[in-house]
Amino acid sequence: MNGILGSILAFVILALIVYGAAFIDERWRAKNPKDKPFKWGYFQALCFFPFGLFYLLPPFVGDMTDWMNWAFFAVYGVVGSFAGFSLLTKKKKWAWLLVVILQMNLITWAINYFYGQKRWKEFR
Numbered sequence: 001m002n003g004i005l006g007s008i009l010a011f012v013i014l015a016l017i018v019y020g021a022a023f024i025d026e027r028w029r030a031k032n033p034k035d036k037p038f039k040w041g042y043f044q045a046l047c048f049f050p051f052g053l054f055y056l057l058p059p060f061v062g063d064m065t066d067w068m069n070w071a072f073f074a075v076y077g078v079v080g081s082f083a084g085f086s087l088l089t090k091k092k093k094w095a096w097l098l099v100v101i102l103q104m105n106l107i108t109w110a111i112n113y114f115y116g117q118k119r120w121k122e123f124r
Contacts (some may be wrong), residue, residue: 018048018082024088035124040115041087044099049084073108093123 021042028038080102086095100112 017043020046036119038091038119038122041091041096042102043117044096044112045087047083047084048080048099048102049082049088091123093120096123115121 014050021039023040024046025039053087080099083098083102085096086092087099096116100109100116103109
């Protein structure tokens with residue numbers, strides 16, 4: 001039963017992130033109709049702010065009784081959340097790079113390599 005509930009929770013969180021990215025992008029495009037859509041960037045940012053603290057970290061954290069794991073969790077969460085927030089609000093280059101690196105996922109690194117080549121000039 002725990003596996004099913006965990007899967008449902010992961011699906012709900014992912015759906016909220018996708019919906020949030022689309023919603024933020026629609027608001028941005030209403031104010032700036034000449035700009036390209038940025039749903040993928042908003043999706044990445046939302047993976048860290050605020051959902052990243054709960055959705056992305058557990059696979060990387062082992063024994064939570066060790067203080068170093070808690071320190072890693074806190075630093076990774078704070079830095080990732082700040083980068084995600086900066087990407088959401090200001091589209092900063094450093095924030096996009098940091099969010100991409102912190103994802104620790106080869107597939108998204110490959111996607112973002114090509115995405116970044118096309119969109120790099122848009123970042124501030």
